[in-house]
Amino acid sequence: MEEKGAAPIDSQQLLEHLAQVEDVAEEILTDKQKLIDLNHHWNQTREAMRVLQKDKSDNKQWVCMGNMFIKMEKKSTSRLIEKDFDQTAQEIAKTRTELKPKLSHIRDLEHKEGIKGFHLQPLSKTEIAAINELI
Secondary structure, X not given: OOOOOOOOOOHHHHHHHHHHHHHHHHHHHHHHHXXXXXXXXXXXXXXXXXXXXXXXXXXXXXXXXXXXXXXEXXXXXXXXXXXXXXXXXXXXXXXXXXXXXXXXXXHHHOOXXXXXOOXXXXXXXXXXXXXXXXX
16 A cells, blocks of 8 residues: 555666665675775784884895795885885775765665764864964
């Protein structure tokens, strides 16, 4: 029995809508898993940097690259790990930035209200300096 004033539900439109929600939800889950994997890699890289910092010797270090181990100078190893650390941090930030519109889109598809404060950005150094001058 249909409600008065409600438009009749077209099963084809309903299926298309549900498929669209499912596609966006799948993208969100994929991005979340990617973030988990990137954070795990970031932590491993951070641990490797810390081990190199603690090591006071100037000996060459064994580094695993793909399927092989290579013996490299400590400075080269350190630069390589720092570069990997920075690239992973950038990829994490990029993935998080791309995830926000997808989350907003799925809430729109589900006819839910947007999350308040979801798009807040931290103050920049110049903005903080300006506030400190005022205080």
